[in-house]
Amino acid sequence: MRYYSGSEARLRRAIENTLVSIFDGWSYEEITTPTIDYYSLFERGMGRSQAHHAFRFSDTDGRMLAIRPDVTSLVARAAATLFAERARPLRLCYVAPVFRQQPRSRAEWRRESMQIGCELIGVNSSAADIEVLAIVCEVLERLKLDRYSTITLNDVEVFNGIAEQLKLTPEARAEIRDLIDKRNADDLERFLAEYSHEPDARAFVQLFQLSGKRNILSDARRLITNPRSQAALARLERLWSVVESLQLADRFEIDLGDVSRLDYYTGLTFKIYVNGAGARVASGGRYDGLTASFGKGEPAVGFVFELDTLTEVLAAQASESVVVGSSSAEGAQLTGNNLSDLFVAARRKRQLSERVIITASEVAQ
Amino acid sequence: MTELTIAVAKGRLHAETLDLLTRAGLIFSSEALSSRRLSIQDESGRFRLIFVKPADVPVYVEHGIADCGIVGRDVLLESDADLLQPLSLNIGACRIVVAARKDAPETQLGMLKVATKYPRIAARHFGARGVAVDLIELAGSVELASVLGLADCIVDLVETGRTLQDNGLRIIEVITDSAARLVVNRASYQLKADVVGRFIRCLDAKQRCASDD
Numbered sequence A: 001m002r003y004y005s006g007s008e009a010r011l012r013r014a015i016e017n018t019l020v021s022i023f024d025g026w027s028y029e030e031i032t033t034p035t036i037d038y039y040s041l042f043e044r045g046m047g048r049s050q051a052h053h054a055f056r057f058s059d060t061d062g063r064m065l066a067i068r069p070d071v072t073s074l075v076a077r078a079a080a081t082l083f084a085e086r087a088r089p090l091r092l093c094y095v096a097p098v099f100r101q102q103p104r105s106r107a108e109w110r111r112e113s114m115q116i117g118c119e120l121i122g123v124n125s126s127a128a129d130i131e132v133l134a135i136v137c138e139v140l141e142r143l144k145l146d147r148y149s150t151i152t153l154n155d156v157e158v159f160n161g162i163a164e165q166l167k168l169t170p171e172a173r174a175e176i177r178d179l180i181d182k183r184n185a186d187d188l189e190r191f192l193a194e195y196s197h198e199p200d201a202r203a204f205v206q207l208f209q210l211s212g213k214r215n216i217l218s219d220a221r222r223l224i225t226n227p228r229s230q231a232a233l234a235r236l237e238r239l240w241s242v243v244e245s246l247q248l249a250d251r252f253e254i255d256l257g258d259v260s261r262l263d264y265y266t267g268l269t270f271k272i273y274v275n276g277a278g279a280r281v282a283s284g285g286r287y288d289g290l291t292a293s294f295g296k297g298e299p300a301v302g303f304v305f306e307l308d309t310l311t312e313v314l315a316a317q318a319s320e321s322v323v324v325g326s327s328s329a330e331g332a333q334l335t336g337n338n339l340s341d342l343f344v345a346a347r348r349k350r351q352l353s354e355r356v357i358i359t360a361s362e363v364a365q
Numbered sequence B: 001m002t003e004l005t006i007a008v009a010k011g012r013l014h015a016e017t018l019d020l021l022t023r024a025g026l027i028f029s030s031e032a033l034s035s036r037r038l039s040i041q042d043e044s045g046r047f048r049l050i051f052v053k054p055a056d057v058p059v060y061v062e063h064g065i066a067d068c069g070i071v072g073r074d075v076l077l078e079s080d081a082d083l084l085q086p087l088s089l090n091i092g093a094c095r096i097v098v099a100a101r102k103d104a105p106e107t108q109l110g111m112l113k114v115a116t117k118y119p120r121i122a123a124r125h126f127g128a129r130g131v132a133v134d135l136i137e138l139a140g141s142v143e144l145a146s147v148l149g150l151a152d153c154i155v156d157l158v159e160t161g162r163t164l165q166d167n168g169l170r171i172i173e174v175i176t177d178s179a180a181r182l183v184v185n186r187a188s189y190q191l192k193a194d195v196v197g198r199f200i201r202c203l204d205a206k207q208r209c210a211s212d213d
Helices: A006-025 A039-046 A072-080 A126-142 A156-165 A170-181 A185-195 A199-207 A215-223 A227-245 A307-316 A320-324 A339-351 B014-023 B030-034 B054-062 B073-078 B119-128 B143-147 B162-166 B186-191 B193-212
Strands: A036-038 A056-058 A064-067 A090-099 A112-121 A149-155 A252-255 A268-274 A282-286 A300-306 A332-334 A356-358 B004-009 B039-041 B047-052 B068-072 B084-088 B094-101 B112-116 B133-137 B153-158 B169-178 B180-184
Touching (some): A036 A039, A039 A072, A072 A112, A126 A149, A126 A268, A149 A156, A156 A199, A199 A215, A215 A227, A227 A268, A268 A300, A339 A356, B004 B054, B004 B193, B054 B068, B054 B073, B068 B073, B084 B193, B094 B143, B119 B133, B119 B153, B143 B153, B186 B193
Parallel strands (some): A149 A252, B004 B068, B112 B133
Antiparallel strands (some): A056 A064, B068 B180, B084 B180
16 A cells, blocks of 8 residues: 655656657557456466465356456467457557555565566567567666666576476475575475485586576586476577677676576566665566467567566655656746636646646635 | 675574674674664674564565575574575574473374464474464463463474473474574675675685584
8 A cells, every 4th residue: 555646656657658668669569458357367377376366356146356466467368369360479568556465574565566567479589588688678778777787587497497307296396496496505405315316406406506697508508417408598598699799798697596486487587686676676588388378379478567666766766857857847827816817828828738837816705 | 885784683593693794704893792783884894784683584684674684494484585595504503393291191182272483383384284273372481381281282492402391391393403594685686696695605614614623
C-alpha cells in the first residue's frame, strides 16, 4: 500500500514514459492485459510454486480466479490464441501492476508492483536475445544508471545439462538449484556427497563460483563436460562476442550461479542490479516453452523492469531534473470573481495547450 | 569511504564474530568496542559494523542496508529472507535438538505439545515425519516449558548441553547442526563483487589457518 504524489509521482511517470518511448523506438506495440483471470492460467504459465503467491478467489460458479501475479503468462496466452495468425515476430510491451502475497520481511515485498516489460515472440535467434539486451542497455543509459548498474548473464541450460547427467529427481533438482542460487557451497557439497562418482558433480560446486567476463567461459568449458551444458556455454560465448563488439562488456557479468527461480526460462537469463537498490530492478530471459502450454509452442524472449524500485533509486539520487526536465513549470495564474470570464480565459489558454492554475477566491453562493 | 557494511548479531555470537573479523584484518579501537554505539567504523574507514538482534540480521542484509551479515544458521532456517550464503564459519557451533524430561514416557498419546523459539524448524521437523504437534512459541528459557509441564518436549539450540543437564532434560534427537554463516545481499554480491569477494576469501583463509593450529 503505497502512495506516490508530487515530484515522486512525476518522476515515476517520467520513467514510465521514457521506457515506453524507448520500446516504441524498437517497434514494440503496447498490449493491455486482463487484471483478473483464471488461476489455472497462471499456474500453467508460472508454475505452481510461483503462482501460489497470487491473490485468489472464486466466481459464483466456483471457478478459481486470480488477480494477475505476472504479465508474461497473459501475453504468452494472447500470442498463442488471439494473435495466433499474426505475422511473426510479435513485439509486445506493457505497463501493468502485478499483485503478489509475500512474507513481510522481503526486500521485494510489495503486494502491488508496477511492471514495465517487453516480449519478443516467434524468433529463436541470437539476434533476438541481443535485441532485448540492447533495449535494456538503452533504458539504463537514458535513466543515467548505466555506470551504476551490472547486468548478469546466464543460460539455464548450463544447469539443466548437469542436472540431467546426474539424473536428479525433481526434488533433488529443486534443492540443488536453491543451494546454488544461495551460493551455499557448504550445504551443496554435503548434498552432493552421494553423487561424488559423477564427474560433473564437482562442476556443480564450482559452478556458482564462476562469475566474471569472457575468461570464465573457458574455465567453465573445462569443468563441465556434458554436451547440453557445452552447447549453452557456446551460446553464451557467441553472445559475449557481440556484447564486446558493441563495447558494452563493462556493463555485463557472466554469472553461472544466477540460476533463476522462475520455471519458465529455457535459455538465456539476465538480471539487473543497480547501486542503491537492495533487490534487482529488472530481470528477463528466454522462455521457449511457455506459449506451448497455451496451445502454440514458439520461441520467445522478454524482460521486465520494476517501476517502483527504479523510482526509489532515482528519487534517492535526486536526478529528477535529468529525467523529467522542467515538469513543474509555473502556469498562468488566473483570478477573478466572474466565473464565466475566468473560465472563458482559462479554456482559451488550454486550447493553446498552456498551463493554467485557477486561483479564484470562491464566494459562497 | 565505507566499502562494506557488515551486520553483526548481538548476543551469543557477538564476541566470536568480532574476534574473527579482527583476525581477518579489521581493526577496531577499544574505545569504539566498549562504547554502546550500535554502528562503528573500523580504523581503516573501509568497514562499518552494525550491531542488531540475530533475527534482524537477515532483514538488514536482504534490504541492502548491510552488504553482509554474520548470523547463526538457526536464524536463517527460521527466516524467509532471500540471501546468499557463500561461507560457513567455524564459530558458534551448536545443535538444534528435540529434548524432554529424563523421566518422560517414550511414547505419547494424543497431540504432542512442543515449546520452542524456532516454530518453523520445529514444524518442518515434525511435519516431515507426519507427527501432529501443538506448537507453543516462547521467547526464551524454553527448558522451563518442559520441566514445568507446559509442553511434552522442546526444540532448542544446544551448545554444551549444560543447561539441559542442569534442568533434568535429555536430548531425544538432533535435528541439525548449526554454526555461524556469512550472508550477502544479492545486489551487493554483484555490484561490489571485488570487495565482497576479497572479504569472503579473507575470512575463509583466516578461519582455515585458525583450525590448523
